Amino acid sequence: MTMAKVYVTLKKGVLDPQGKAIQHSLESLGYREVNDVRLGKYMEIKLNDMPIKDAEKRVKEMCERLLANTVIEDYRFEIVE
Amino acid sequence: MTMAKVYVTLKKGVLDPQGKAIQHSLESLGYREVNDVRLGKYMEIKLNDMPIKDAEKRVKEMCERLLANTVIEDYRFEIVE
Numbered sequence: 001m002t003m004a005k006v007y008v009t010l011k012k013g014v015l016d017p018q019g020k021a022i023q024h025s026l027e028s029l030g031y032r033e034v035n036d037v038r039l040g041k042y043m044e045i046k047l048n049d050m051p052i053k054d055a056e057k058r059v060k061e062m063c064e065r066l067l068a069n070t071v072i073e074d075y076r077f078e079i080v081e
Numbered sequence: 082m083t084m085a086k087v088y089v090t091l092k093k094g095v096l097d098p099q100g101k102a103i104q105h106s107l108e109s110l111g112y113r114e115v116n117d118v119r120l121g122k123y124m125e126i127k128l129n130d131m132p133i134k135d136a137e138k139r140v141k142e143m144c145e146r147l148l149a150n151t152v153i154e155d156y157r158f159e160i161v162e
Binding site for chain 1: 115119126128
């Protein structure tokens, strides 16, 4: 089984109201050491067995076409076997 | 600057309709090699400088109290400097 772990994060400079809400909640729980929170997505995609090189190519395409909105989001991924 | 990278995922066996929606979208785009998709959250938390041991203790507490719903979600995190 080949698996891709995909991380999608907002680009620097893009407002993140959900992250801010988490930050404020942490602050009101007493975690004053928190300076910033950014919320992103994490996906685990199970794939049919295939060579890592092929999986990388396919997953990159999936990210570009569907998983990330590349106008406002960055993505990175790793393939594990 | 100390940073915590927190990953929150649904426990095994918990239904993941968002993951299924992504899976079906990938299939209809032609990615037949996709067997399963699970969607989780990824958070980057910037903290004041502190020893890694302390940060680990605090972030574990944040996860238990706010960041994850431990009835249906698992979490893991790493502290980076």
